[in-house]
Amino acid sequence: MISLNKILCSLLALLTVMCLALAKPTAPAVEQAVSPVPLLKPVNANTDDDANANANAADAAAPAEHHYLVTQAPALSQLPELPNGCEAVAATMLLNWAGLPVTKEEVADALPKGEMPTENDDGAFVGGNPEDVFVGNPYEAGYGIYHKPVYVTMNRLLPGRLQDITGTSFDNLLSVIAAGKPAMIWATENMDTPYLDLEWQDDQDRLVEWYQPEHALLLTGWDDDYAYMNDPMTGQQEAYTLSDVKNVWELMGSQAITVN
Template identity: 35%
Template sequence: MVPIDAPLIQQLPELPRGCEVTSLAMLLQSAGIKVNKLQLAKEIKKDPTPYQGKDGHIFFGNPNTGFVGSMDDKAKAGFGVYHGPIFQLAKHYLPQAVDLTGSSFARVEEQLTKGRAVWVITSINFEKVPENLWVTWRTPIGKIRVTKKEHSVLLTGYDSRYVYINDPLSPVKNKKVLKKDFIAAWQQFGSQAVSYR
C-alpha cells in the first residue's frame, strides 16, 4: 500500500520527552483536526507523583494514569504516557477515536488500509528491548515495569516486509522499518494503538 500522507512533526526542541503527544498531533492533523503538539502537551492528563529513590526502590508516576514527570526539561525526572490518557485526549478532539490496544497487528493494518494512520507505542530503535533494560517502579496504583527505551510514532503504512512511520525524532517522512522487529517491540509494550473510525 502507498503510505498515508500524514504530517511529520518533530518533538524537538520544545518537547524532549513529548513523542506521545507529538505523534498524537500527527494523527489528529491527518484526520483534519487543527491542533498542535504544544497544545496537546498542555492538555494531556498528568500523574503528579514526584520521583523518589528509596531503599533501592523507585517511586514514580504511572503512565496509564497520565504523563509521568517532565516532558519539556531533560534535567528533571520524566518518562512518558501510555494509550489510556492519549485516547481520552484524542476523543476530546475526535469523537470517533478508537483505542485498538490489545488488538492483533492485523487490526492495525486494516486501519492503515482504510487510509487512517495509527498512533502506537514501540521502542526507540523499533526492536525488542532486552530484559536488562526494564525496571520496576512502585506507583500510586501498584507496580509497573517500564523501560527508558519507550517511544511513540505514527504508523502510516505497511507491506509484507516493512512498516512505514512518521517518527517525531526523525526528519524522514514515511520512514521504513523492518516489520517483524517493529511488531515484536510493539507487542512488548502491550500492543498499544489509537486510531479513529
Template identity: 35%
Template sequence: MVILQNIAKYILTLFLILGLVFSSGVFTVLLYAKVTGKEFLAEPASVVMAEANEGKAAKPADEKPQPPPKPASAMLDAPVVKQLPELPPGCEIVSLTMLLHYYGVNKSKMELVKEMVKDPTPAKWENGQIVYWGNPNTGYVGDVTGKSRGFGVYHSGLFPTLKDNVPTAVDLTQSDFDVIERQIANGFPVIVWTTIDYAVPKKWVTWDTPIGPIETTFMEHAVLMVGYDEQHVYVNDPLSGKKSHPIAKQQFLATWEAMGKQALSYH
C-alpha cells in the same frame, strides 16, 4: 328372449352391488378423515419439508462473514511533526499532533500538551534508582518539556486527549496487527508504541505507583504508523523527524508486542 332379459337383470344387479360397495368405502374413508383429521391421500408435511430441504447444507449457527481481502500495501500522506527541541520526551503527544493534523484538527503540539492528562506523582529515588513515580496508564509521567526528568504516557493515559478532539476515537490496544494494517488501508493512521531504536529492550525497570507497580523501559517510544507492505511498516517518527520511515515488519512487530501492543486511532 326371457333368458336374455334374465341375464341383463343379473348384470345390472351386479353393477348396482359393486357401486354400493365402492361408494360405501369412499364414504368410510371420508368419515374417518373427518373424525381423525388424517388424510390417506395427503403426503405428510414432514416428507414434503424433507424433500424441499434435501441437498441444502446446514450452516453453523456461529458462522461469521469473512472480512474483505486486505490490500497488500497501503500508504497515507500524513504530515510529520518533530518533538525537538521543545518536547524531548514528548513523542506520544507529538504523534497525536500528527494524527490530528491528518484528521483536520490543526492544533500545535504545545497546545495539545496543555490538554494532555498528566500524573503529577513526583519521583522518589533510592540508591540511584526510581522506586516510586507516576503511572503512564493514568497520564503523562514526569516533565514533558525535559526541564526535569520526563518519561511518557501509555495508550489509556493519552486516549482522553484523542477522544476530546476526535469523537470517533478508538483504542486498538491488544488487537491483532492485521487490524492495525486494515486501519491504514481504510485511511486511518495509527499511533503505535515501540522503542527509540526499534529493538526489543534489554533493560527493564520497575517502580511502584499510586495504582500499583509497573515494569517498563526508558527506551519507550511512540510513532505514527502511516503505511505497510509485505516486508515493511512505515512510520512518521517524531524524534528523528523522518516521514514514512521504513522498518522491517518483523523487527517492528517484536518491539510493538514487547511494549504491550498499544495502538490508538479513529474510525
C-alpha cells in the same frame, strides 16, 4: 550319363521346396504384437491449452504484493521543544490528519502529569503511573505515558472520532492502514528490543515496570517488507522492517489509537 552339375542343381531345388513346405504362416495375434504401436504423448508434454492453464494456475498461486500508504499525514518533530514528548507529537499528527489544527505543545499541555519516580524514606521508588499520567514532563525530564490517558485526552479534543484499538492483532493493525487511516502506536526508538529499565510503585501501590527505549510513532504505511511511519524523533517518515515492528509493538503491549 547324367552330369554332376545337373545332379547338384536337382538336389538344391528339392531342398528349397522342402523348406517352403515346412514354413508356418504367422498367426494374426503375433502380427498384431509386432506391429508398430503409436507413441503416446508424454505426461509432461504441454499443448498450448495446457501451457495457458498452467500459467493461469501459477498466477493464481503467486502471493499478491501489498503496498499501502496514507496520504496527507505530514511528519512533525518533537525536537527541540519536547525532548520527551514523542507521545504528544504522535497524537498531534493523528489529530491533524483527522482535521483538528492543534499544535504539539497544546497536546502536551493537555496530557495529565505525574511525578518522576524517586526514592522515599523507606528506600522504595515511588512515582506516577504511565497507565494514568505522563510520568515527568515532556518538556524536560520524563519517562512517558501509555494509551489510556492519551486516548482520553485526544477524545476530549476531538470527541467521538478516536478509537483505542490496543490489544488488537498485528494483522488488524495493518488492516487499519489498508483502509486508509493512520494509527498511533507504541514501540521503541529504532525498533530496538525493549528492556526493563526501572520498577517503582505508584500512589496506589501498583507495580510500574518501565521499558526503554519506549517511543510513540504514527504508522502511515506498509508493504510486504517494511512499515512506514512518521517518527517524532527524526521529524521524517522512516521505514522499519515489518517483522521488527510487529515484534516490538507486541512486546510494548500492542498499544494503538486510530480514527473512526
